[in-house]
Amino acid sequence: MREVGIQKNIALARDQAVEASRFKSELIGRVSHELRTPLHAILGYTDMLQSDLYGSLNEQQQRTTGRIFTNTQKLIMDINGLLDQAQIESGRLHIRTEPFRPADLLSHVENIIEVMATEKGLQLDTHLDPALPELLHGDLARLQDILINLAQNAVKFTDQGIVTVEALREGDHTWTLRVLDTGAGIAKEAHLTIFEPFQQVDGSITRKFGGVGLGLALVKQLVDNMKGEILVESEPGQGSIFTVHLPLMIPENIP
Secondary structure (H helix, E strand, O other): OHHHHHHHHHHHHHHHHHHHHHHHHHHHHHHHHHHHHHHHHHHHHHHHHHOOOOOOOOHHHHHHHHHHHHHHHHHHHHHHHHHHHHHHHHOOOOOOOEEEOHHHHHHHHHHHHHHHHHHOOOEEEEEEOOOOOOOEEEOHHHHHHHHHHHHHHHHHOOOOOEEEEEEEEEOOOEEEEEEEEOOOOOOHHHOOHHHOOOOOOOOOOOOOOOOOOOHHHHHHHHHHHOOOEEEEEEOOOOOEEEEEEEEOOOOOOOO
């Protein structure tokens, strides 16, 4: 009888944990949707101000609206990360495959990250391997999420020097996204834990760097869903290299 009672308690605890996880995912999803609408409105109005739609701005006003735009973008990225995490946990995140141009991928990421890099006085370099086909098959939106998260982290943890974003061909069956920085670096013992949700290199309350600790966890899960792998090479004070290897899928009739 005692063993039956223990089994019932285990089953009840399991059901309660599953229900709590489902409720958490639904709550995160709903809150994320509600927050994104006003934040996108802030971006829109800021963009109109910067475009002199309501009259010319002086230099100080341009700098101020630029900071509003950049920080609102960062908030939206964090919220998108929470929403993606909720979708992954609930099994609702799907990877699509359709033709896209690697050049468009790099261009989009460069447009977003360049403002952040410039604000910190960093040099941002991008490199597209000419050996890559003009068209690939994959989920462009999710590839952008991967590369933006990696590049945003590189900028965040680099105080001076260069952040480099690359798209490369690796043989007949693999292509690679790589982000290199000259930043703070990561201790060996943290190389695995940084890919866990809500984990950061510095987890203290007074940590120097912001963020919710979801970026690398989302990158890892997206890469896994794409049948790829992500590797990190880093030492404290020596910068970091994040490398994503992905299956090379070329649309039919395209060399």
